[in-house]
Amino acid sequence: MTRAFLPVLAAVLLLCPACRKGKDRVLARVGGSVITEPEFDRKLAEVAPNYRSYVITPSGRRQFLDVLIREKIVLEAARVSGVGRSQEYRDQLAELRRQEEEKLAEAGDYLMTRLWMDGLRKNGILAVSDDEVKAYYKEHPAEAQARHILLPTPEEAEAAKRAVRSGPGALSARFASFAQKNSLDADTAADGGRMRPMLLGEIIPELEVVFRMKSGEVAGPVASKLGYHLLLKEGERPIPFVEAEPRVRAILEKQKFDRHLQSFQSSLKVEVTDAQAQ
Template sequence: MDAQRSSGHPTGRRVTPTGLVLRWALLPCVAALIGLAGCDPGEDESRVLVIVNSKPITRDEFEYRWSELPASVQARYKSEGGRRKFLDDLISRELLLQEARKLGLDRTPRAIERLERVKEQLALDELMKAAVTAQVAFSKEELEGYYALHQAELHAADQMRAAHILVKSEEQARDLKRQLDLGADFARLAVRFSLDQATKYRGGDLGSYRPGWVEPAVDTALLALKPGMVSEPVETASGFHLVKLIGREPESAAEVAAVRERLRQELYAEKERQQFEALLSRLRGTAAIRMVEASRFVTEDAGPPPAAPAP
């Protein structure tokens, strides 16, 4: 959903595909060092693309690493030599990796510590997938209910036809509202009483209106109205408004669909959060946690731990 930035680097310096692939391939590289990736030297040669100092790079490995690249990096490769250039960068990466191993850099205390951190993160990622993400589900009825709770956001995608009357005091605004409730004509009251010179002689007609064009308080009032309804007085820096929703038309099916998709993702994220909190609460509820020297070295109050779920 988010567009990739074209610069790709905060300093504005051009980042070459070689640099990108070396960085992007770091995690698979580390995984290979700890036995989570790699290939058998006796690999069927029909699957081997190139051998670098007896280390084969297979078609499967090539395709996997290519698929892991962001779309923007793949596009850059396609404009600067294509997959053949990518293979050349994999060869360079393998040569650098072999040199690092020859120098024992994969066995230094710092490297071993970093490998442990990567293994921990991989384990946590897998737990989140299995115990949180895979458990998230909601029915069509629940999703429709979520849409109903966020009608204002769905209406924000609409183009509205609205009118208003602007007066100086709340008392006058309430008096006009009483007259409107008794059947007075909105346009005539606007011509007679509105202080907005740009709209009063059009009966207060704001024309085609989109949320965000005027004060947020006016937006809020409009989004809560049904066509033909008039709001209660709305106070802004200009005075007090009576706002009428004349009609509402969906801007476009694509825009409404985009809002619905965003709301669906919000519901999904909320379900994920609830699932995560339930998991953490269950683990804390059954764990033996004993503070030893924490009171001496950690002085900030983290607040009470979450309560265990009711049985």
């Protein structure tokens, strides 16, 4: 065997799982199947951490190996039964492959998008300077605290506005109770419509009206792509720059990304053909 051939052989062995399998330490044999150390470790990684600490003991390792042996026995019995030659098996296996191909395609799309965005950052297209962050923070140093109710029609939103403005108890309590019972926003309804504290730029543009509202004020209906919103502003809180800095940087990066994407989108034809989404 020539020296020139050795690197080629090494590459083949590294890239070929079937070739590597013979090198793996065999822990048990069950009929024509084997349990290798990599398989043992892979299965062990799937169990609860507290059980893993037990498996490192000799008795625990043997018990876990017995579990894997039983799995192999079950698999061998299924193979011998001939079910693998049935049409039902072939159909379900084909469906599993189709689902895995879809997942792989989605993962590939995500990877492509992430690498593209990483490239935008490396090329400076999304770069945000410290001066930009400081200037934005100087203009918007406080986060708003608010609740909202999302409803499907402006008429329902107007009726809700009248309902929460009158009645017994505090306005905030009435608003929260109505949100729990009626809001379409499942993420906030359970907490009485309370949204997480937000800086300007961390909420959809239609709801940025909350930053122009007074504490205790109810506003709306405000139309968005989601429906019709009622807003109750509960207050504002100035936050330290060190707390705001990463959030402001993310806001400014998103603004730059949106502008970059808009310039690309203008060259594409976008057509919605779903009649139910018109």
